Amino acid sequence: MTARILIIEDEALVAMELRFVLEDLGHEVVATAGDARTARNLVKEMEVDLALVDIHLSDGPTGIDLGRDIAREDGVTVLYMTANPGMVRDGVAGTIGVLSKPTDERAVQQAVEYALRRRVGEPVQYAPPELQIFG
Amino acid sequence: MRPVTLSNINERHPGGWNERDRVAALRAYGVLHTAPEAEFDDIVALAARICEAPTALISLVDSDFQWFKARVGLDACETGRDVSFCDHAMRETDIMVVPDATKDPRFSDNALVTGDLGIRFYAGAPLLSAEGLPLGALCIIDYRPRPEGLTDLQRQTLTVLARQVISQLELRRALAQRAESQDTARRALLASEYVGAWDWDIVNDRVVADERFARMYGLDPEMAVRGAAIGHFMGAIHADDAKRVNEDIQRAMNGDGVFASEYRLVVEGEPERWVVARGQVYYGPDGAPEHFPGISVDVTERKAMDANLAQASAALAESEARFRAIADSMPQMAWSTLPDGFHDYYNARWYEFTGVAAGSTDGEGWAAIFHPEDQPRAWALWTHSLETGDLYEIEYRLRRADGVYRWTLGRATPIRDEAGAIIRWFGTCTDIDDLKRVEQNKELLSQELSHRIKNIFAVVSALIALSAREYPEAKAFASAVRNRIGALARAHEFVRPHSEVSRPTVGNMTLHAFLEALFRPYADDAGAPRVVVDGDDALFDDQAATSVALLFHELATNAAKYGALSEHKGRVALNTRLAEDRFILTWTEQGGPTVAGAPTHAGFGSSLATVSVEGQLGGTLERFWRPGGLVVVADLPATALSRRRAAEKSANRHLA
Numbered sequence: 001m002t003a004r005i006l007i008i009e010d011e012a013l014v015a016m017e018l019r020f021v022l023e024d025l026g027h028e029v030v031a032t033a034g035d036a037r038t039a040r041n042l043v044k045e046m047e048v049d050l051a052l053v054d055i056h057l058s059d060g061p062t063g064i065d066l067g068r069d070i071a072r073e074d075g076v077t078v079l080y081m082t083a084n085p086g087m088v089r090d091g092v093a094g095t096i097g098v099l100s101k102p103t104d105e106r107a108v109q110q111a112v113e114y115a116l117r118r119r120v121g122e123p124v125q126y127a128p129p130e131l132q133i134f135g
Numbered sequence: 136m137r138p139v140t141l142s143n144i145n146e147r148h149p150g151g152w153n154e155r156d157r158v159a160a161l162r163a164y165g166v167l168h169t170a171p172e173a174e175f176d177d178i179v180a181l182a183a184r185i186c187e188a189p190t191a192l193i194s195l196v197d198s199d200f201q202w203f204k205a206r207v208g209l210d211a212c213e214t215g216r217d218v219s220f221c222d223h224a225m226r227e228t229d230i231m232v233v234p235d236a237t238k239d240p241r242f243s244d245n246a247l248v249t250g251d252l253g254i255r256f257y258a259g260a261p262l263l264s265a266e267g268l269p270l271g272a273l274c275i276i277d278y279r280p281r282p283e284g285l286t287d288l289q290r291q292t293l294t295v296l297a298r299q300v301i302s303q304l305e306l307r308r309a310l311a312q313r314a315e316s317q318d319t320a321r322r323a324l325l326a327s328e329y330v331g332a333w334d335w336d337i338v339n340d341r342v343v344a345d346e347r348f349a350r351m352y353g354l355d356p357e358m359a360v361r362g363a364a365i366g367h368f369m370g371a372i373h374a375d376d377a378k379r380v381n382e383d384i385q386r387a388m389n390g391d392g393v394f395a396s397e398y399r400l401v402v403e404g405e406p407e408r409w410v411v412a413r414g415q416v417y418y419g420p421d422g423a424p425e426h427f428p429g430i431s432v433d434v435t436e437r438k439a440m441d442a443n444l445a446q447a448s449a450a451l452a453e454s455e456a457r458f459r460a461i462a463d464s465m466p467q468m469a470w471s472t473l474p475d476g477f478h479d480y481y482n483a484r485w486y487e488f489t490g491v492a493a494g495s496t497d498g499e500g501w502a503a504i505f506h507p508e509d510q511p512r513a514w515a516l517w518t519h520s521l522e523t524g525d526l527y528e529i530e531y532r533l534r535r536a537d538g539v540y541r542w543t544l545g546r547a548t549p550i551r552d553e554a555g556a557i558i559r560w561f562g563t564c565t566d567i568d569d570l571k572r573v574e575q576n577k578e579l580l581s582q583e584l585s586h587r588i589k590n591i592f593a594v595v596s597a598l599i600a601l602s603a604r605e606y607p608e609a610k611a612f613a614s615a616v617r618n619r620i621g622a623l624a625r626a627h628e629f630v631r632p633h634s635e636v637s638r639p640t641v642g643n644m645t646l647h648a649f650l651e652a653l654f655r656p657y658a659d660d661a662g663a664p665r666v667v668v669d670g671d672d673a674l675f676d677d678q679a680a681t682s683v684a685l686l687f688h689e690l691a692t693n694a695a696k697y698g699a700l701s702e703h704k705g706r707v708a709l710n711t712r713l714a715e716d717r718f719i720l721t722w723t724e725q726g727g728p729t730v731a732g733a734p735t736h737a738g739f740g741s742s743l744a745t746v747s748v749e750g751q752l753g754g755t756l757e758r759f760w761r762p763g764g765l766v767v768v769a770d771l772p773a774t775a776l777s778r779r780r781a782a783e784k785s786a787n788r789h790l791a
Contacts, residue, residue: 011590017597020604056586083589102593102624104617105600107656129655129662 001116002026003049006042006076008066010034010058014101018052018081021105025112036062043074050115054101055082068092077119079111079131091134098132107131148226152268158198160268164304165311167195167202174303175205178273178296183207185292186258186285188275193300194221195262195271208276218247220276224259225269230293233257235280256281258289260297265305273297333368333414335427337388340364351410351431353402373399373407388424392416397434409438468564470501472547474557476521485564490536506532506540513545524549524557530571533564541568592624619688625652626684627677646673646683646711646776653687657700665700666691670711673718675776682747683776686756689744690722690767699727699764718754718771724764733760752776 005027009015012034019029030046033039035058042048051070055063064087067078071094078095080088085098096115099107110128118124127133144154161167175193183191190208194201201219203212216222223241224231236242236254247254259274273296285293323330331348335341341362344352349359352371372380376398387394394414399407414429462469463483471480477498486493489504496504505513509531520527527547532540547562596617603613629649647668654666675683691700691707699705705727712719741758748756754771 011594011597013601014593014597017600020601056590083586083593101589102596102617102621104621104656126660127662129658 001120002028003112003116003119004028004030004047005112006030006039006048006051007032008034008036008039008051008057008063009054009081010056011054018108021108022112024105025109027112035059036066039066040070043070043076048074048076049119050077050079050112052079052081052099052112055080055084055087061087064088064092067095071095077115079115085132088134093134095134096131097134099130100132103130150226150267150269154198157268157270160264160266161195161197161270164270164308166204166304166307167197169204171205172303172307175300178299178303179205179207182273182275182293182296186275186289188256188258188277190276192221192274192276193262193271194219194259194274196222196225196269201271214247218245220245220247220254220257221259221272221274224257224272224274225261225263227261230258230260230285230290231272232284234282234284237280253278255279258285258293260293262297262300264301270301270304273300330433331431333429333431335365335429336362337416337424337427338419342368344368348431351400351402351408351433353400353405371400371402373401375399387414387416388427392418394427394429407435408433409435465563470562470564472560472562474521474559476517476560488535488564488566489533504534506534508532520547520549521560527560527562530567533566541566542571543567588627589624592620592627596620596624615692618692619685622653622684622688623681625649626680628652629675629680646675649675649683650687650709653684654691657691657695659703665705666707666709668709668711671713671718673711673713673776676778678778679752679776682751685747686744686769689741693741694724694727694765697728698730699724702727705764713773716773718773718776720769720771722765722767722769724766727764730760730762730765733758 005022007015007018007022007029009018009032015032015034019032022029030048031042033042037059039051039053039057043051048070051067053063053067055061057063057066063080063082067080070076071078071092078092080092080095080098081101081103082088082098083101085100088098091097096118097111099111103111107128107130110126111131114124114127114131147153179191179193183189188208190206192206192209193204195204196216196219199216200213201216201221203209206212220231220233220242233239233242234256236245236248236257242248242254242257245254254276256277256279257274259272261272262270264270273293275293331345331351333342333344333348336343342359342365343362344354344359346356346360349356352359352368354363354367354371358367369377369380380396380398383394383396392415394412394416396412397409398412399409401407410431411434412429412431414427416424417426417428419425459482465482465484468485468488469482470478470485472478478501479497481496485496489496491500491504502510502514513529513531516529517527519525527545529545531543531545533543535541544565544567545562546565547560549557550559550561552558599613599617599620603610606613626649629645629652650666650668651664654664654668657665659665694700694705694707699707706725708721708723708725710721710723712721745756748754748769748771752769752771752775754769754775757768757770759766759768
């Protein structure tokens, strides 16, 4: 399946590469946001199925609350992507899980597939080992 | 006759006295059961003669007997009180006359009347003490009745003589008291070697002094006992004191009456003496000084002790002053406690820093200046030190005068006496807040850096991927590089400094934990690992991280491409073993395609691995191309993985 994906990442190069990877997989990257405020505005303005959220953004470690909020308020499926997975050690309610950076394309692909299946309620199957799922 | 009993001993008689006081007064004269004395004998003799009576008595009535101090015409010197006529007489205000005892209901059945003695006539004058307490009576007795009683002369005589008896008793008592006090004084002087006594007859200028006094003043004792002019004695007084002593004497004589002086005596052949002299001037009827007795006490030794004491006190005060000077100029706060932990001293720095009122943190008041979160810990540690004598050392936050809490290092050591018991604790508080902030900042900086490094790995990896898109023919190359970088990044995760939040969720930062993370992508569909790690775990530091990452990345990648991991059921067993001073890692592939034999030329990857193990880690790497699967053995020095720690240990050993 394909989805409308929002990339929330402040390192432009990393975001750019991620965009290419997702587009190669056939998904539509609706936008890239580097800070929480921009991200929240974007989510209000457009339809987003899945958000890949980094924890450390340009306005500080605002990614955790951001992910929780857009999952709860806007029905976005949230996957955290971070070099510091310890910060969401205990999970974040309403979100899928966390991917550790740096990742490879395969891990991203599998994680996105897993998240999208969960979004539409399909039975959970193989989850990539790099994805730490919130219980 | 109404007997006296204990029950009426306090009863008030019409005269206002009670028996208890009466008996006490009598006994105070100290005359009962004493030998006869001429003064009293004379009185009864005269009484008997004037009254023309065969018997006259001075009777003193005690609680249950009467005793005769003087008597004529009677053998007995004592009778029971119950038969005493005088007991009645003494209660009267005037002479009691009994003309005929047989006809007097008070005495008609008295044994002395009815018995052999046969008393018929009695006349007794009461003996009353100065306070009016009845003591007994002066009486005359006849053995034939005298209805005519006494003549006026006889009455007057008895009355006067009764008063005489009392006077004699009083005189006797006064003399006895004086003798006693003189005796006491004399005994005291005798007992003391250091007291000499003098008596100065001012009018005739003659000083009589005892032997001790004479010796003190360097005079011939015989001359002193005989008496000498005062000038002879004054000569012994120290020249510097003479004027003052003269003034003291003059002052006493001129009206003070009391003489008190302290001076030195200088006598040839004797060490200098200090004496304290006390005397009393007595004046004649014309008001001129007549008589000046006194004593001189040798206080030389005491004065020496006083001097020593003064010296020791001064030395102590100086030592304390020096201590305080040091303590108050120290840059640190200092304090001291009793063995039980009661704080009784703080130096100036403490009060400056905390701004508390002097004395307000004595005892246990210090605890309130500590940060509330640190108080329980400080209490526990301090209590432990007090109980065990262990050195006290703790970092805590102390409230400064402006309310700001500053990190402080508190340290204390016990002071012991010769027996080893703790007599005091001395401690210091050093402000380490700046230091701690620097530490904390370094810590933060370090974490910040490490986070950025991790980020840079991600950026570099992204850059490579982006670059590869530009050069599609380089896609495979880019992928290989990105994977190697990924392995590096993951290895560094395990060696970089971490805060609580950044610490990997795996928990342990060891070789096995890293390997498990590294091989996670190769897990099977069920999530079970396909590279199984077992054996001795090890810590590895940043120096070895690159090598470890590259080695296992290569092994895994190759296994995934050509070896066991390229097939569904292929597995790898990775065993790590510590064997004395070597660390051996054995990689065994199985279940993959049959191995034909060693490849004809080493791939670049295997070169990287070899360089890592043999160059960086200083070990050996061997490959065994078994038909069942590749086996690779890396043999490293045990310190290779943690070279930094090994170096530290060895340096410390040299220091120790």
